[in-house]
Amino acid sequence: MTVLLEIRDLHVAYGRVEAVRGISLELGAGQIVSVIGPNGAGKTTLLSAAIGLLPASGSVRFEGEEIGGLDVEARVERGLCLVPESRELFGEMSVQDNLRLGAYARRLPRRLLKERLDFVCTKFPRLAERRDQRADTLSGGERQMLALGRALMSGPRLLLLDEPSLGLAPLIVQEILSIVSRLRQEGVSILLVEQNAMAALEISDFGYVIESGEVDIRGPSDVLARDPRVFATYLGSME
Amino acid sequence: MTWDVALILSIDGLASSAIYLLAGLGLVLIFSVTRVIFVPFGDIAAFSALTLAAFEAKKVPATIGLVGTLAALAVAAETISLIRQRAFARLPMAVAGWGVAPGIACALAWWAAGRDLSMPFAIGLTILLAMPMAPLVARLALKPIADASVLVLLIASLVLHFLLSGLGLLFFGPEGVRTQPLLGGSIAITDNFSVGLQVVLMVGAAAALSALFFLAFERTLAGKALRATAVNRVGARLVGIRPARTSLLAYGAASLLAGFVGVLISPVTTIYYDSGLLIGLKAFVAAIIGGLTSYPLTALGALAVGLVESFASFWSGALKDVIVFSLLIPVLILRSALSAHAEEEPEEIPS
Numbered sequence: 001m002t003v004l005l006e007i008r009d010l011h012v013a014y015g016r017v018e019a020v021r022g023i024s025l026e027l028g029a030g031q032i033v034s035v036i037g038p039n040g041a042g043k044t045t046l047l048s049a050a051i052g053l054l055p056a057s058g059s060v061r062f063e064g065e066e067i068g069g070l071d072v073e074a075r076v077e078r079g080l081c082l083v084p085e086s087r088e089l090f091g092e093m094s095v096q097d098n099l100r101l102g103a104y105a106r107r108l109p110r111r112l113l114k115e116r117l118d119f120v121c122t123k124f125p126r127l128a129e130r131r132d133q134r135a136d137t138l139s140g141g142e143r144q145m146l147a148l149g150r151a152l153m154s155g156p157r158l159l160l161l162d163e164p165s166l167g168l169a170p171l172i173v174q175e176i177l178s179i180v181s182r183l184r185q186e187g188v189s190i191l192l193v194e195q196n197a198m199a200a201l202e203i204s205d206f207g208y209v210i211e212s213g214e215v216d217i218r219g220p221s222d223v224l225a226r227d228p229r230v231f232a233t234y235l236g237s238m239e
Numbered sequence: 240m241t242w243d244v245a246l247i248l249s250i251d252g253l254a255s256s257a258i259y260l261l262a263g264l265g266l267v268l269i270f271s272v273t274r275v276i277f278v279p280f281g282d283i284a285a286f287s288a289l290t291l292a293a294f295e296a297k298k299v300p301a302t303i304g305l306v307g308t309l310a311a312l313a314v315a316a317e318t319i320s321l322i323r324q325r326a327f328a329r330l331p332m333a334v335a336g337w338g339v340a341p342g343i344a345c346a347l348a349w350w351a352a353g354r355d356l357s358m359p360f361a362i363g364l365t366i367l368l369a370m371p372m373a374p375l376v377a378r379l380a381l382k383p384i385a386d387a388s389v390l391v392l393l394i395a396s397l398v399l400h401f402l403l404s405g406l407g408l409l410f411f412g413p414e415g416v417r418t419q420p421l422l423g424g425s426i427a428i429t430d431n432f433s434v435g436l437q438v439v440l441m442v443g444a445a446a447a448l449s450a451l452f453f454l455a456f457e458r459t460l461a462g463k464a465l466r467a468t469a470v471n472r473v474g475a476r477l478v479g480i481r482p483a484r485t486s487l488l489a490y491g492a493a494s495l496l497a498g499f500v501g502v503l504i505s506p507v508t509t510i511y512y513d514s515g516l517l518i519g520l521k522a523f524v525a526a527i528i529g530g531l532t533s534y535p536l537t538a539l540g541a542l543a544v545g546l547v548e549s550f551a552s553f554w555s556g557a558l559k560d561v562i563v564f565s566l567l568i569p570v571l572i573l574r575s576a577l578s579a580h581a582e583e584e585p586e587e588i589p590s
Contacts (some may be wrong), residue, residue, distance in 0.1 A: 053473070076479035088474035090467045101467050104460070105479025154478065 001028040003064075004158055004189050005050070010058035012042075012049045019045040020056070021213040027158070027206075032181065032190045034204035034221065036197040036230075042213040043193040044085060047160045050191070051075055051082040062158070076105045079157035085166055087147040091136030095127055098135050098146055102153030120149045123179065141172035148179065152188075159183065159190045165199065177203055201225040240553070243432055248549045254438040254507065256545025257445035261500050262522030263529065263537040264452060265493035269373075270531045271469035272482075272489040275381055275392045277373070278400040280497055281519025286407060287369040287501030288510040290348075292416035294361040299352040301410035302368045303345045309375040310341040316379060337378065341371035358421065362502050369498030373490040376403070382483065400516065407512030415509040421502075441503050448499060449538065452492075465489060469532070521548070521563060528570050540570075 005027040012020040020042045027033045035043050049056035052072040060068045067075055090098050099120060103113055121128035124145045130138065135146060144164055151159055164180060165173040173196070181203035183190060194200035201207050201221040209217040209230055217229060224230050262280060269277040286302055293300035317333040344367045351364055380399050384391060422436035456462040468475040468485040476482065500518065504510065521544050528540025544563055551562035 051477070053476070071481075072476045073479045073481045076477065082477055084473075084477070088471055088477055090470045090474055092470050093463070093466060097463055100460070101463055101475075101478050101480070103478075104464060150478065 001031075003027070004029045004031075004062065005191065006059075006061040007046075007050065008059040008061075010046070010049060010056055010060070012045050012054055012056045014045075019213050020049065022058070023210065023213070023215055025208055025215070025218075027189060027191055030184055030187070030189055031206060032184060032192060032204040034192045034194055034197075034200035034207045035210060036194055036200055036207060037210040037216070039195065041210045043210060044162055045213075046210070047082060047084075047162050047191070047193055050160055051080055053082075073105065076154065079155075080160065081151045081154050081156035081158070082160040083147045083151045083162060083164065085162040087143050089135045089143060089146055089150070091134065093135060094132050095135055095138070095146060096131045098150050099127070099153050102150035103155070105154055116153055116155065120152050123152065124149050141168050141176070144168060144172075144176055145179075148176070152183075152186075156188055159188055161190060161192045163193060163195060165194065165196050173199065197230070198225065244553070246432055248553055249546065250434055250438060252546035252549030253542075254441045254545070255548055256542045257441040258500055258504050258518065259522045259525045259544050260445045260538055260541035261448060261496045261503075262518055263525035263541045264449060264534060265496040265500075266519075266522055266526040267529060267531055267534060267537050268452075268465075268489050268496075269493050270526070272465055273377075273381070273385070273392075273486045274389050275377075275396055276389075276523070276531075277377075277490075277493065278393075278396045278516075278519055279373070279376060279403050280493060280522070281515030281517070282400055282403040282407060282513075283369055283372045283494060283497035283515070284500040284504065284518055285510050285512060285515035286372065286403075286411070287365050287498045288418070288505035288514075289407075289411045289416055289501075289512065290368055291361060291365040291502055291505055292418050292510075294352065294356055294364065295418055297353050297355075300348060300365075300368070303348050303352075305406060305410050306341050306368055306371055306375070307345050309379065310338050310345075310371065313375050313378045314338040337375070341375065344368050344371060358419075362421075365502055366495065366498035369501065370491060370494050373494035373497065374487055377486065377490045382486075385482070385486070400519075404513045404515070407515075411512045413512065415511045415514075416505065417509045418505040420506040437506055441507075444499065444503060448496065449534075453534070461488060517560070524563060524567055524570075527567060530574060 003026055007023060007025050010020055010023045011018060023042070023046060025033070035046065037043055045054065048054040050060055052070060052075050056068070058068070059066060062075070062078060062080060067078065090101065099117055100113065103116060108116065126142055127145055127149050130142065135143070138146060148164070161180065164176050168176065177199055180190060180192065192200055192204060201224055204221045207219065207221045207224040208215050209224065217224065217227065219227070262284065265280050266277060269275055286305070290300040290302040314334055314337045317337050318330065321327070321330055321333055348364050348368050351360070376399060380395055381392065384395060420437045422440050425433040425435045426439070427433040456466055464475070464480045465485050465488060468480055468482055472482060475485070504518070508514070522541070525540035525544045526537050528543065529537030544566065547566060548559055548563045551559040
């Protein structure tokens with residue numbers, strides 16, 4: 001298995017408060033890796049630093065290349081893509097325009113752009129129905145689909161997904177997560193951050209449990225799902 | 240007031256509205272993409288009026304020196320920053336973009352100055368010289384503080400205005416200019432009422448340019464990237480849109496508008512090196528009516544400002560500016576009342 005993303009000893013601080021304290025993790029090509037942990041553990045900070053929205057110290061290597069010094073746009077051009085918890089859609093623009101802009105970094109010719117648009121629309125038929133609607137008129141689940149669809153438009157090698165199930169009804173969560181788990185067939189690897197630990201471990205190959213900005217437990221997802229420590233600390237409320 | 244007078248005042252107001260519309264669009268464009276209230280917009284418009292007048296008088300426009308100096312400074316700033324980042328590969332592009340491109344405009348203008356130019360050619364050159372001004376000024380003074388607060392950006396932008404109008408006095412001198420009308424003659428509407436073709440041209444040009452802007456925003460990827468940056472900066476970065484690049488595009492497009500404003504206004508008003516501020520301020524009132532974000536509302540605002548100004552000058556020439564700026568008070572009260580209402584709306588409930 002070739003290593004796609006390798007994070008070594010990552011530190012991120014907000015002023016004097018250190019939110020991520022020396023996290024190291026690895027993600028192989030074609031893998032789904034989940035990062036779980038309680039609120040405020042530093043999961044979102046970790047993803048923001050990986051895409052370059054937050055300054056960090058330590059090393060981030062993507063396909064063997066050090067990308068820690070690159071800006072967000074350059075990382076996006078290399079095939080990383082973050083779907084943040086806040087979705088960050090272009091609310092006043094149509095669904096279709098949101099999707100088109102997703103491929104901005106690729107500078108695709110018209111024909112390829114249309115092909116990819118059609119591909120995303122077959123993945124998310126609901127978006128196709130609402131093509132001309134403004135993004136801020138969509139429901140929560142549809143917004144998450146649009147955020148995912150926009151990310152897919154860039155043809156990413158690695159998707160960084162931040163809480164894709166946040167604030168969604170259980171049925172929609174199921175739908176979104178099953179779409180996520182099928183994405184790897186398209187050659188997309190995924191780093192998945194979730195509070196919904198059980199659901200995340202179910203669809204991932206490997207998991208990291210982080211707490212207070214440090215990796216607490218790591219292991220294959222099926223092992224983690226049965227680990228009593230994980231149960232006790234993070235999943236207790238679910239039982 | 241008779242109907243005839245009202246009609247004349249309305250036509251006059253429409254002509255000013257056309258100017259404020261173009262300037263207002265420029266201000267909204269820059270603000271929505273960069274969060275800068277670009278006070279020097281009016282100065283650039285005034286400079287392009289002065290440039291056109293110089294071409295007409297067969298003199299070398301001082302704008303060449305101004306743009307040349309700005310370009311030299313911008314190349315120096317860009318070179319230093321690229322050397323610091325050790326990004327040597329990007330040096331040739333930077334020198335070409337910041338130095339050679341404005342240099343070509345300057346060279347062309349220098350070559351043409353003093354010759355017998357046809358009006359469209361002189362106008363084209365004037366706009367070509369205006370084009371690099373906002374991007375150059377922004378590169379030098381605003382890019383290094385692009386992430387500062389709106390207030391800091393506004394203060395920097397004000398300082399830039401004073402600096403530019405000082406430079407304007409130095410380069411152009413204190414004399415006012417007025418250029419030949421682009422179109423002479425008039426269309427008779429009733430027996431004792433006619434509309435000057437210059438006014439028709441101003442309104443037509445403003446409408447055509449606004450339509451062009453609308454199309455560019457709706458139909459091109461670059462236009463959509465501009466809108467996307469304005470709507471959601473973080474979202475734009477996440478799809479790979481560089482704010483620095485969209486800012487540059489916004490400044491360039493606004494500079495183009497400023498060039499047109501200068502060319503359209505110079506035949507109807509005497510323009511001095513410092514006439515820009517008042518144009519900019521009134522366009523700002525129009526832009527505020529549009530909340531500094533909405534283009535259609537800005538167009539309405541420009542219409543209101545132009546008409547109010549025209550009628551106010553009939554009632555009291557001395558107070559017309561006071562009356563126009565007083566428009567801000569009801570507009571701001573109304574806007575704040577409306578936006579307070581918006582905040583009370585319940586948070587959306589995700590499905």
